[in-house]
Amino acid sequence: METAEIRRRWLSFFEGTDHTVVPSAPLVYDDPNLLFVNAGMVPFKPYFLGQQSPPWKRATSVQKCVRTLDIEEVGKTTRHGTFFQMNGNFSFGDYFKEGAIRQAWELVTGSQAEGGLGFDPDKVWVTVLGPGLLPHLPDGDEEAAALWREIAGLPDERIQRRGVEDNYWHMGVPGPGGPCSEIYVDRGAEYGPDGGPLVDEERFLEIWNLVFMQEELSAIRSKADFDVTGELPSKNIDTGMGLERVAYLLQGVDNLYEIDEVYPVIERAEQMSGRDYGADHGADVQFRVVADHVRSGLMLMSDGVTPGNEGRGYVLRRLLRRAVRSMRLLGVQDPALTELLPISKDVMKASYPELEADFGRISQIAYAEEEAFRRTLVAGTTILDLAVDKAKERGATTLAGDQAFALHDTYGFPIDLTLEMAAEQGLEVDREGFTTLMTEQRERAKADARAKKSGHASTEVWRDLRDHGPTEFLAYETLTAEASVRGLVVDGARVPALTQGQRGMIVLDRTPFYAESGGQTADEGVIETASGAVLRVRDVQRPVKGLIAHTVEVESGELTEGAGVNAQVDPDWRVQACQAHSGTHVVHAALRQVLGPTALQSGSYNKPGYLRLDFAWNSSLSRETRSEIEEVANLALRQDLPVSAAYMTLPEARAAGALALFGETYDEQVRVVEIGGPWSRELCGGTHVRHSSQVGALTLTGESSVGSGSRRIEALVGMDALRYLARERALVSELSGLVGVRPEQLSDRVGQVLTRLKEAEKEIAAMRQAAVLSDAGALVASAEDVNGVTWLGHDAGPGVGGDDLRRLVTDLRGRLGEERPSVVAAVSAAGDRPVIVIATNAAARERGLKAGQLVKIGAQALGGNGGGKDDLAQGGGQDASQISEALTQIGRALGRA
Known part of the structure; x- marks a missing residue:
């Protein structure tokens, strides 16, 4: 049975038992503690923790997961991989142990002809929590064991009892927990000894874990050490079946690497x-x-x-x-x-x-x-x-x-x-x-x-505030709103008041401020009270879903919890923010029109007047391409395209062709923003202009690489774009005046000047090189004999570059000949930074005199280091006053050779 068919049967079975089919969440999930979704229940955590009310009583999913803790171990065993799929069925205060066990048995052992998985009932074993392990469950989970006997007819020898580490589940943080029951399949004697999972977990392979969330836990110290506060008011079911494991059992192969x-x-x-x-x-x-x-x-x-x-x-x-x-x-x-x-x-x-x-x-x-x-x-x-x-x-x-x-x-x-x-x-x-x-x-x-992680201060304070209800979000409707202060937070803790000069965070019952998200920066503005307190809003965030927190500085007066306030967004800030966000959508649409549909946005950031957009592309854009993108974008602005937003289900949005930002997590109901109908249609929670012309001017200011296969384009909009163009015009005018041509002739004239400059530089370099080499004959005559080695050390004076020094020492080495060992060193300084180059001939190298070793002696005297090949090496230093000493040290080294 193909893996996709197993997946289809799972979803079909639970949909037929009144479970809502929930699409897999993206692997990149909105959880600050996770790089990737690593378990099937991750998207449902807010419901199990009581942070949000579940929209369904029953749900099922096949969740994409990635675990990366042991990447180096992948392939060394045949049971673990980084990507896997987890089948899950979930009950939120609906059915409990009996329903979970009954459904699991029916699907696992139901005939394939009738939509089941068709495992042999006589090959199925289960485990439950054993007795005497937890004070509040002295008998273990005998209720689950009895249900397995009653529903599945399993004999007691195939219902094994295990410890807390295997058969009790919790999230590792205070919250729900409970015993679990694992389902195993006997693969046969060729895989190991008999005796169930207690004896051999290679032969008896776990395929499904049923978690019975029935208790509220606190003070989690380890997997097996925790305190139980009491029973949950409503009991939940969370299960997980490894799709790949089931696939290799049903496909008759040995491991997950051999499935289809x-x-x-x-x-x-x-x-x-x-x-x-x-x-x-x-x-x-x-x-x-x-x-x-x-x-x-x-x-x-x-x-x-x-x-x-x-x-x-x-x-x-x-x-x-x-x-x-x-x-x-x-x-x-x-x-x-x-x-x-x-x-x-x-x-x-x-x-x-x-x-x-x-x-x-x-x-x-x-x-x-x-x-x-x-x-x-x-x-x-x-x-x-x-x-x-x-x-x-x-x-x-x-x-x-x-x-x-x-x-x-x-x-x-x-x-x-x-x-x-x-x-x-x-x-x-x-x-x-x-x-x-x-x-x-x-x-x-x-x-x-x-x-x-500690920077995300404890979420407990935010959860407590969220328990009073979500913040009413008014940013799409108004720039001002009357509100009341629900809570004040400083350094992660609730406080009764904020006073003048203090910085803190405010949670209101309703707000017109846009909280940073979807690449759009937060609004700025003020919060005022009738008594005269004025607080400047510097940032707005969503610390937990549904709650909006305003970071403020108290400019005057005092604000207390429960006070009534007037929240006012800076209108100029909002207008420019709308221009930038709508401009981002326009640039994205222009990119796709010019480059093709694969140029998809992978990230963005916009603030008043400025936007940047990262997109999938593996080469730089030519000047002509950038100009075309800019022109397409500005034509769209000129056409005064209508901008609208509508809410619909995620499947409806996808069917309409709306683009989603990869890596973002979306609710079932999403907001779709259109500019010119299908020309630009994206899922977006940001604020926008009403017509494209309100973006004003748009000018691209940069394009660069941000990684393999990803580029970044930057732009200015509105008055910032016009100011940028004005500065460019002023610069062109100034340069045109300096070189005495009209602006349209500037490029040609600058090209001519650069050509002349390069020619002059070549002439200067040739003259400098000739000057350096002009004294070569006299320098050869000044060579000394040191311990049977011809030694020539030369201070070339200031301003001679490394290239010229290399030419000099190689020329001098050639003039000294190959009859006897010779070593040539030349030093120059540009300011206080000296450069030294050394050359040796073949005879010197036979004596063991290597340029790479000798240059280190000289460079160290200069306060630096060097290295290179045996025949030619270069070094540098920090102290030009030690040039003479450097040459002396090299000469002494030759005397010892």
């Missing part, structure tokens, strides 16, 4: 590498890494993640580069993602049809990242070769851990590749030193992550 949604990538990798999966364990690990990471990368890019150097982008970059590197270890030197990514798309699109429609953007990002990594491999190989050569020169047999770490951390060069290539040249790598540095880096990252 994964194995085709391995097959293509076999063809490309000429190696067979299953023939060698080391190669098998690489095949599995490729299959897992290509699929995971595909799904992350589908949800709007782009490669980067931190956070989610770094995880994606790491996955794609590990896939490319694994193909290299399999012997494939040519680009691999162009072959593998389309195959993964083809096997996944049955479940996620959006992959087909969006593959142009996804592939563009992936292929650009692979090409960038291939360049990294070339650069890293060069650096590694130099490090290996230096280690061999010292007679070392080990490459230092800090060098391996620098390759990994600075250049993105994988440690496995460093190990492989060093071994090819007869060196080991100091893995212990490398691991120590990696551990230190991870600890710093963890500390930084903890600091960032």
Whole structure:
């Protein structure tokens, strides 16, 4: 049975039992504690925690998930991958244990002909919480055990009791919890010994966990150590079935890498590498890494993640580069993602049809990242070769851990590749030193992550305020509103009042202020009281869903909780913010019109007068293309296109062709903003002008790269655009006056001036070089004999560059001949920064006199360092007053040679 069919049966079964089918949330989810959705219940957490009221009594989903804690372990086992799909059914105060167990048994053992999964009832085992483990549940979960006997007819030997770590569930934070019951399938004697999951979890494979949320927990100390406050007022069900596990059981294969949604990538990798999966364990690990990471990368890019150097982008970059590197270890030197990514798309699109429609953007990002990594491999190989050569020169047999770490951390060069290539040249790598540095880096990252999380002050204060109801959001309707103060917060704690000079946060029962979201910065303005208190609004955020908090500075008076206020948005600020946000939509539509539908927005930021927009594209835009985009955008403004907003369901919006910003999370009801009807139709919660002409002028000010396959375009709108153009005009006028031409002739005249300047620079360089070399004959005559070596040290005076010094010493070396060892050094200073260059002939090198070593002696005397090849080397320093001393030190070194 294909994986997509298992998924379809799951949703169909629960839809038939009155569950609302909830689409999978994006992998990038609105949770500050998560990089990605890592469990099927994550989108339902607000309902289980009581932060929001669930819109349904029953729900079901197949949730996309990514777990990245052990990326290095992927492929080493056959049970764990980064991307997986979790089937779940959920009850919010509706059915409980009996309903969950009855439905699970019916679906698991129901015949395939009637829509079930068709597992043999005699092969099914279950576990429940055992007795004597928790004080409040002295008998364990005998209620669940009795239901399994009653509903499924399971004999007691196939109902096993386990401990709290296995069969009790909570979120790790105060909130709901309860015992759980896990369902296992016996794979047969060839997989291990008999005796149920207590004996062997390879033979007896868990496929489904039913969580019975029945208690309120507090003071969570560990998985098995917590306090129970009491029973929940309404009991909930949260279940999770691993779709991939069920697939490999029903498809008769041994592991998740061999199912229909994964194995085709391995097959293509076999063809490309000429190696067979299953023939060698080391190669098998690489095949599995490729299959897992290509699929995971595909799904992350589908949800709007782009490669980067931190956070989610770094995880994606790491996955794609590990896939490319694994193909290299399999012997494939040519680009691999162009072959593998389309195959993964083809096997996944049955479940996620959006992959087909969006593959142009996804592939563009992936292929650009692979090409960038291939360049990294070339650069890293060069650096590694130099490090290996230096280690061999010292007679070392080990490459230092800090060098391996620098390759990994600075250049993105994988440690496995460093190990492989060093071994090819007869060196080991100091893995212990490398691991120590990696551990230190991870600890710093963890500390930084903890600091960032603590920056989200405890959400308890916001939850308490949210319990009084959501903030009424009036930003679309008005710029002023009468409101009352629901709460005051300073440094994460409630306070009774804010006084003059204090900074804090205010929660109102209703507000006209726009809270920062969707790339639009927050409104500014004032909050005033009848008694004369004035508070300047500096920022507006949504600390928890439904609640709006205003960061304020008290300019005068005092504000107390419960007071009545008048909230006033700065009208000029709002007008300019609307211009910028509508301008962002216009630029996005213009990009797609000029570049094509794959130029999709991947992020944006706008504030009054300014906008920037990141979009999927893998090359810079020409001046002509930028001009065309700007013209299309301004024509749309000139046409005075109507701007409108409407609410509809998410499926209706998608059917209408509305574009969603990748990585954003949307409610079932969404707001669709149109400019000129279908010309620009996007999901958006921002504020906008009413007609496109109200944006005013729009001028592009910059375009740049923000990562592989991603570009950024910047623009000004309204009066900021006009001021920018006025400054440009004034600059052109001034330059035209300076060079004595009309503005339209300025470009040609500047080109002529630059050409003349380059010619003059060449003439000056030639004259300088001639001057430097003119005294070469006299310099040769001044050479000394030091310990059988012809030694020539020369202070070339100020202002001679490194290139000229190199020409000088090589010329002098040639004039001195090859009959006897000779060493030539020349030094010059530009200000206080001296440069030294040394050349040696073959005879000197045979004596062991190497330019790279000698230049370090001179450079150290100058307060710096240097290096290079044995025949020619260069260094620099900080102290030009020590030039004479530097030459003396080199001469002394020759005397000791």
